[in-house]
Amino acid sequence: MIASLGRLGFGSRELERTERMILATRTLAERLVEQHAIRFPRGLLREHMGRAVADVRAAAESHDSEPPAATAGIWNRERTASRLSGVGLITPRLRWSHEASGPAFTAKALFQCQQDILDDLVDRGSYDFDAALSLYKLAAEGTTGERAGDTLREQFTASLRPAQRALAGRLTTATMGLRRRLLESPNGRNLIPTIERIGSDLAVAQAGMAFLRPGTWAPRQFRALGDRIRGLDADLAWDERLACAMTWTLTHALIDLCFVERPIPTEDLAATIKAWSYLSGVVTYLDHAVGVREDLESGIVNTALVSMRPHEILGLAAFPRGARGPASHELERVLDRAAEFAMRALAATAGRDDAQYACLALLIPTTLLAPWIGSRDGLVGRYFRRIGPAVRAAELRAYHSATYSQQSSPSRTQRAFKTLPGKPRQRSTPS
Secondary structure (H helix, E strand, O other), rough: OOHHHHHOOOHHHHHHHHHHHHHHHHHHHHHHHHOOOOOOOOHOOOOHHHHHHHHHHHOOOOOOOOOOOOOOOOOHHHHHHHHHHHHHHHHHOOOHHHHHHHHHHHHHHHHHHHHHHHHEEEEEEEEOHHHHHHHHHHHHHHOOOOHHHHHHHHHHHHHHHHHHHHHHHHHHHHHHHHHHHHHHHOHHHHHHHHHHHHHHHHHHHHEEEEEHHHHHOHHHHHHHHHHHHHOOOHHHHHHHHHHOOOOOOOHHHHHHOOOOOOOHHHHHHHHHHHHHHHHHHHHHHHHHHHHHHHHHHHHOOHHHHHHHHHHHHHHOOOOOOOOOOOOOHHHHHHHHHHHHHHHHHHHHOOOOOHHHHHHHHHHHHHHHOOOOOOOOOOHHHHHHHHHHHHHHHHHHHHHHHHHHHOOOOOOOOOHHHHHHOHHHHHOOOOO
16 A cells, blocks of 8 residues: 555654654643643544544555665655654544545655655755746646656656756655555545646745745745735735745645545535645744744745745845844744634634644644744744634534534534543543
């Protein structure tokens, strides 16, 4: 089932690391919910994370042991394994059969491997925007199109810098393996056009980061890319549209939907896309807010810093070497925007999987602002205080829906409440 992962050199060792990270995040999430007095049933978090662990284990049951080819010192598999722990936690597990658990997680793992390889290549290879966009689009079109494997490998090889061409085979393996699993999934053929459209925006936003590096510095061209991406709501500024398109989380959510056995109603798909686009913005802002200083030292101005200082960044003629890190009030603005996006995501899915999305709203900051990744300034607590009331309201909607509905709705996640004690309101705050 995961032979493609094995050929990438991503096997049982990396999946074990993913599982350990999920369990560590579960412990942290429970502590943070209690510490910040967010009245939220511990049983919901445990069930959500239990499903994530089960998905990883299902994928790990049939890994192959084929020795990996050399990675050319570029792709960091351990980092991908850590990121997959977040992917397992913060993408929706919607009504899969048990048999679909392993293939669905494997598909997400292949996509994450593909994207991490591309990111490392582009970051280290000094690609300009056009070259980077060509690589990202080639991966996206290879995933959803009909290119033969040999043709795709040749095109990757031609697009890569000479020193990086050893990874063309890895990219081809990940891309072809992902495409095969999407085509074999119950809803894959129906959702591939949507994945292709989302992949186009992702490619533009990811490649656009080339304009924020020293050798290809052109921040006003980065600004212009915001006009190429359609906003979810009319009030989104250009940098907010880019932030919502920049991360992989929406594509992971769509991959999940491919493995749902029943057809996806149009209104549910629209709600999922809107919610996960906003949650992608949350991921972008929180991840970049934590990494501003590190990214500056690595030679990149990230999206959080652009949002903090748009006029200053757009007016610079050269990369701001030695720029100061974010001040407290600048972080507050980014946290405010991320919290607003989280609340819009919860609103977009009100009445659809409220319990699931309430969990996600808590797990995203837990995953991205965890102490082991070097979070500073108490960001997670400051963010939790902003989203706590909206999360609680979503959980209450789910509780009342599960309590008073006469018949389960396929658009709702109600199974979580089956594991709670008889009087769940008395156990809202973990003891």
